[in-house]
Amino acid sequence: MLRLDRRLLHNVDWPLLGAAFAIVILSVICLSSLGLGRGGSGLALRQLMWVGVGIGALLVVVTFDYRSFVRAAPALYLVGLGLLVTVFVLGRMVSGARRWIHLGPLTFQPSELFKLIFILTLAWALTWRREAQPNSRGTLGWTFALVAVPFVLVVRQPDLGTALVLLPVLGAVLVGVGVRLRILGGLAGAGVALMPIAWFFLKPYQRDRLLVYLDPFRDPLGTAYNVIQAKIAIGSGQLLGKGISGATQSRLAFLPERHTDFIFAVFAEMWGFVGCLVLIVAYGVLVLRGFEIAVVTREARGRIIALGITALFAAQTLINLGMVTGLLPVVGIPLPLMSYGGSSMVVSFMALGLLLSVRMRQFQ
């Protein structure tokens, strides 16, 4: 199982990998330009290191048959839940949330890893009986039970962003396996009906963000600051961008979270609409190749994994870009392969690895 035969290599999806590496290169350029004149490019170097770790993780994942991961899904699920609980016990508060576990000098965000475990668990739950009927009450109930527990844990961390990304992934997979739209619509309706209740469980800062989304000038000195500054940064890039030295919004630190969640605003200010077009085309290629893999794969678990991971990339990208460009409320979601952050980068590469693994073994 550990050896890669030539036939597998032949099936590597080069456009997918090419798009991913294009994005990573743009990320490193962006981070190093942020560091210019401000005491070195430590961020870019560390990001490069994480890319290296990510490539290693990708290679490890690819060498395994993805079906062995699906078989291990129940165990992974329990480990993942354990990690999420550990965050509550050991996690350190950062900006009012416990999302990280500290291992020596490194920090690790279990909810990132859980995104993959979530998809594997879905693949396992929806196919564990040979004759599983996607529309049967049993399968759906079972699946939702498996989803609900980690969902609540993640929301409580509080990491609303991760929780919100898991929902479209779940939706896409359920649509894919053929759950009737009527049932999905009913569930979505119930979700909307529960929203006023959910409001009570939101932290004050999360409520603020939602309100600011509805009316950005509600609190221009406070929460809306991020949104306004990001819009100014993006817009001021205009068609061709200001280049590295001209990007005052980003360089002068008006932009908060500029190397993590809001990195796209930095990129847009520096490279303008043309640069954004290139970046978005790269994401488009990545996502479309993902859907392509999902379409051509015949094996049920592989399909679900391919679709789930594609939906994960698409949802993270679209929600992050929507938030940075002011189309969606601000929730803490990194831009995959672009934002600075070890956990996110390594997990993104592992996801790519799974996708490639499915693709390479699609005809087996």
Added chain:
Amino acid sequence: MDLDHESTARREAWKRRVLSLAAVAGIAFVGLLGQLWYLQVLEGGKLQEMSERNRIRIRPVAAPRGILFDRNGLALVDNRPAFTLSLIPREIDDRDTVMARLSVLLKIPLSELQEALERVPPDSFRPVRVRRGLTLDEVTKVEERKLELPGVVVEVEPQRVYPTSTFAAHLLGYVREVSDDQMKQGRYRRGDMIGQSGLERLLDEYLRGRDGGERIEVDALGRPVQVMRREEPDPGAQVITTVDRRIQEAAERAMAGRSGAVVVMDPRNGDVLAMTSSPAFELDRLAGNLDKEEWLKVIRDPLTPLMNRALQSQYAPGSVFKVVVAAAGLQEGSLTPMDRIYCNGEFHLGQWTFKDWKEGGHGHVDTRTALIHSCNIFFYQAGLKVGPAAIARYAEAFGLGAPSGIDLGGEKAGLVPFADGRRRVDGRKWQAGDTVNMSIGQGQVLVTPMQVARMMSAVANGGVLWRPRLVQRVERVDGSLAYSSSSKMTGRVDLSPIVWAFLRHALSGVVNEGGTGGAARIPGIDVAGKTGTAQSVNKSDAAKGQDHAWFASFGPAQDPEVVVVVLVERGGKGGQVAAPIARQIYQAIFLEKVAMVQLGEDG
């Protein structure tokens, strides 16, 4: 190997569904490009301009604290701009380096800087105040190295400024940054300056005002260029007190170097014109950067500078209490103005001998001359005639043994023995000797200077006990009234007018007819008063010269305008120590009158 050998139809259905999901994602990406086109191309020019001009920082603007005025419109405390060192957590990129540089530059302990930062979220752009009251020198140092210190700013904030650092310290109270404990009440923001004692604490809600905010444009180096938008702070409300700054200053000057308290009150309405306790603490020092050690030094100071002796210290009233005994006896009929005894300096009660303070005695004395010369022997006998129950009743009527009701907190109630039950405070049976001690204000009687001022006011005004008033009104900046208080009568001593007249006449004699209070005599002003020399409760202080000196007085005797009560701790005899201090205060109060009289004499 495959789990399913599915039909072509099912494969087609899967394909269809995935492709429609792909279409949804594709449409979303196109929509995103549309938004980018809108922002960057259509709105690009406008936003570009905004990014040029709109280099905004946000800076809170502290509301100036309300000013406290005296009754004549003179400021008791004011504000002046002061420099505050603040950190903007979000703008500090390399926290350790910046903190280390700052620590070395201004000699602020690294731990202090780190603590300040740890209490706020690291992505906050609200400045965290680290140190107030920077010197110009320190400000220059920071400004010169601005580029090496990203996120370090110097703000200008209003700060309290006092006429002198100890002026009316106990009355005004000090202002200090909100403590961790106070933060838990949830009413304050970190870094707020709030009143911690005195009127500053009592009226903090009114005085504090509401902070504003400022969006300022900065250049590429972070230097402010112009203010973009300013949300003006609401300044705190102004407080008009009952205090007379001139009298307050005179009282403090007169008490310089002494331990004790002075209360000056208007007997016509209970207004507190001055209240001082010494030694006083330094208001500006307690407001500043006081480290733990310095704070402990203030708290553990054996002279207890933080205690307001006018309200919180209890002393035996000594001979001042003879006024109560005389009032009780004359009103109840057990004493008459004509009562005469021969005082040889000793009084025998059973096996005990009680002595007069004057070796050899006063000779023939009647009720009035006994008050004037403060003859103990006369009052020993008078006390036994009047009886402890009546004395206690009248003492309570004069407001002793209960808080005066002044707004400032922490007031002590004092003690009137025999008021309830016929036992001593320590539970032993009440003896005639206890009555003898009580009649000259010794033994277990305890009073505060404020209570004595209230009692003397009643003597001066014919029996009305006022609730001491410190605050006349609080006015918002727009002139509207936020709070006002009027004089309130809280008790009445019912004596016949003849008794009142007798007491006032006798007390005038204490000062003007060669009595114990002669040192308070001022030509042109008829001061009336009673001296007291109280044995300290503490046995180790029983040595001579360690007694507390009292002088409780009012003037002018015929038409009293002020009551002046002076207490000097371990000062010695009331007539020798406290009365001259009162005299100085009267001279300041009746400055013009005194000057006129002197002119008349000289001319």
